[in-house]
Amino acid sequence: MQAFSFSSAPLEPGRYHAGIEDPAAGGYASFEGWVRDHNEGRTVERLEYEAFESLAVKEGERIVAEAVAKFGVTRAACVHRVGSLAIGDLAVWVGVSSAHRGEAFAACRYIIDEVKHRVPIWKKEHYTDGDSGWVNCERCAAAAHAHEHAHLHATGDFASHGHEHAAAVQHDYSRQIALPEVGRAGQAKLAAASVLVVGAGGLGVPVLQYLAAAGIGRIGIVDGDVIEASNLHRQPLYGIADVGRPKVAVAAERLHALNSDVRIETHETKATVENVDGLVKNFDLVVECTDNFRAKFLVSDAVVRALKPAVFASVHQYEGQVQVYRPLPHWPCLRCLWPEAPRDGMVGNCAEAGVLGPVPATLGALQAMQVLKRLLGLDAGEAPALVTVDLLSLETRRLIARRNPACDHDQPGEPAGVEGTSAPLELEFATLAEAFESGLELVDIRETWERMHDPPGLQIPTHLPLSALVNGYLQFPTEGRYLIVCAHGVRSLSVTEQLRAQGLAEVFSLKGGLAALRS
Amino acid sequence: MNRIEIQYFAVLRERAGTGRETVETAAATAAELYDELATRHDFGLPRGMLRVAVNDEFADWSRPLAAGDRVVFIPPVAGG
Numbered sequence: 224m225q226a227f228s229f230s231s232a233p234l235e236p237g238r239y240h241a242g243i244e245d246p247a248a249g250g251y252a253s254f255e256g257w258v259r260d261h262n263e264g265r266t267v268e269r270l271e272y273e274a275f276e277s278l279a280v281k282e283g284e285r286i287v288a289e290a291v292a293k294f295g296v297t298r299a300a301c302v303h304r305v306g307s308l309a310i311g312d313l314a315v316w317v318g319v320s321s322a323h324r325g326e327a328f329a330a331c332r333y334i335i336d337e338v339k340h341r342v343p344i345w346k347k348e349h350y351t352d353g354d355s356g357w358v359n360c361e362r363c364a365a366a367a368h369a370h371e372h373a374h375l376h377a378t379g380d381f382a383s384h385g386h387e388h389a390a391a392v393q394h395d396y397s398r399q400i401a402l403p404e405v406g407r408a409g410q411a412k413l414a415a416a417s418v419l420v421v422g423a424g425g426l427g428v429p430v431l432q433y434l435a436a437a438g439i440g441r442i443g444i445v446d447g448d449v450i451e452a453s454n455l456h457r458q459p460l461y462g463i464a465d466v467g468r469p470k471v472a473v474a475a476e477r478l479h480a481l482n483s484d485v486r487i488e489t490h491e492t493k494a495t496v497e498n499v500d501g502l503v504k505n506f507d508l509v510v511e512c513t514d515n516f517r518a519k520f521l522v523s524d525a526v527v528r529a530l531k532p533a534v535f536a537s538v539h540q541y542e543g544q545v546q547v548y549r550p551l552p553h554w555p556c557l558r559c560l561w562p563e564a565p566r567d568g569m570v571g572n573c574a575e576a577g578v579l580g581p582v583p584a585t586l587g588a589l590q591a592m593q594v595l596k597r598l599l600g601l602d603a604g605e606a607p608a609l610v611t612v613d614l615l616s617l618e619t620r621r622l623i624a625r626r627n628p629a630c631d632h633d634q635p636g637e638p639a640g641v642e643g644t645s646a647p648l649e650l651e652f653a654t655l656a657e658a659f660e661s662g663l664e665l666v667d668i669r670e671t672w673e674r675m676h677d678p679p680g681l682q683i684p685t686h687l688p689l690s691a692l693v694n695g696y697l698q699f700p701t702e703g704r705y706l707i708v709c710a711h712g713v714r715s716l717s718v719t720e721q722l723r724a725q726g727l728a729e730v731f732s733l734k735g736g737l738a739a740l741r742s
Numbered sequence: 743m744n745r746i747e748i749q750y751f752a753v754l755r756e757r758a759g760t761g762r763e764t765v766e767t768a769a770a771t772a773a774e775l776y777d778e779l780a781t782r783h784d785f786g787l788p789r790g791m792l793r794v795a796v797n798d799e800f801a802d803w804s805r806p807l808a809a810g811d812r813v814v815f816i817p818p819v820a821g822g
């Protein structure tokens with residue numbers, strides 16, 4: 224059976240039992256969570272569970288795998304109900320088989336505790352007085368009467384133990400409501416607003432934190448990456464224990480803990496040509512926080528099409544740029560400013576570029592501020608501009624920008640180019656040895672300093688540093704079959720695209736770069 | 743000859759080795775000025791990839807220069 228699954232039909236523990244039987248197991252421990260008839264002093268008649276299934280299943284599977292590894296049990300599984308449940312119905316089932324009972328009990332306890340804390344499931348209670356409400360996890364009792372809001376929260380209390388309601392503290396917006404320009408009306412505008420944040424990295428983290436803290440009603444997060452240890456210095460929303468987990472899942476947990484008034488939607492994917500319009504159309508405003516031109520222009524074109532305001536930012540070493548887009552006739556989009564959409568890797572934005580954490584943090588905080596200004600209407604009379612910030616000299620500059628008449632906002636995007644061959648741009652290899660055996664000549668385009676720590680025997684003899692190619696010191700051969708290699712596959716893809724455009728047919732990029740290879 | 747105040751951003755700043763400088767130049771337009779500086783600092787970035795702002799306003803490359811103008815060269819940046 225699947226390690227973690229949802230069921231819209233009543234749970235059948237007898238049937239799941241067979242799924243975890245094993246000749247090596249000497250016993251079995253199980254936990255059943257039931258719907259009880261009261262919560263926070265109100266009589267509950269029935270309730271509904273809803274889950275973001277794709278995200279929730281992944282997180283559930285991770286928890287079960289953790290339990291198996293941690294306690295060394297034989298098999299484990301968990302099934303959670305979704306849909307409408309009556310009092311006494313089974314809400315969740317956990318089963319663990321093991322050689323010894325101690326590990327079975329411990330693993331069972333671990334799974335139910337972690338599922339309650341980490342798996343995004345919403346619970347709507349229907350009370351006997353006819354009222355109903357999306358309720359919070361049991362820790363935040365005070366929010367239980369916030370009926371209009373749906374909350375991302377841990378699974379409810381199954382009466383397995385008494386829960387301490389230490390302090391029924393509600394999120395308090397008084398220090399922003401106190402501003403005459405905000406007031407209660409402004410706070411209500413924020414609560415009614417929805418904002419899509421594309422990218423949950425160095426820029427996205429402060430954007431998400433300040434928007435959630437401010438009480439934006441609904442926040443969507445788009446990011447397909449998992450947390451890496453090298454992210455933490457500029458993305459302190461995450462911790463060392465989160466390494467390897469999807470950014471969207473951890474961000475949703477932390478933001479929910481920060482302010483459970485906010486409904487968080489997660490999209491564990493990068494923005495693509497296929498999904499960007501669907502994502503953008505469901506939000507009032509978009510904040511672009513990725514680290515690549517491809518995504519920035521994709522989002523710019525999508526907001527121009529959808530007539531949505533957006534806030535863009537990017538950083539380079541000690542400086543950054545912020546640009547607000549509004550769907551007004553005289554307002555420039557990203558393409559108005561940069562008619563030749565730059566290619567990733569060509570203007571010094573390689574994945575390895577160094578940066579100090581406060582630089583994206585400052586630019587991200589500026590983006591969050593532009594969002595609040597727009598939603599609160601505090602930007603009246605503001606002319607379109609690109610704002611540059613230099614964190615070394617502490618200089619900022621507001622450069623007035625205008626709509627480019629050559630940029631067609633009725634049909635935004637690059638003019639449909641002539642696609643060359645249908646050959647894929649990227650190739651995947653498991654090891655460097657396999658890549659060498661492909662018959663393609665490997666060309667390392669990393670900078671010299673990046674090659675210094677390559678292990679002996681894993682060096683690529685042909686080396687044409689990207690900086691030298693861009694500067695024109697070195698020329699790429701005009702014929703031959705090549706596999707272009709860099710650290711993460713970003714720069715190599717852009718070089719490959721350019722060489723293809725120059726007519727070199729058999730040139731490919733190593734997908735994911737050296738980081739994706741098994742050593 | 744005009745005296746022009748220049749500011750560089752991002753990769754241009756790195757290549758120039760400075761964020762700002764003042765030059766005496768015979769360049770009549772922003773384009774001529776960039777070409778002159780690109781040769782001196784070995785920028786290696788084509789003009790088409792960049793934008794220029796004169797006196798805090800984005801300008802065309804054909805924009806004529808006058809003494810005392812403040813000129814900013816900006817490449818797009820993508821880091822986040």
Ligand SMILES: [Zn+2]
Binds near residue numbers: 555557627631
């Ligand atoms: Zn435009």
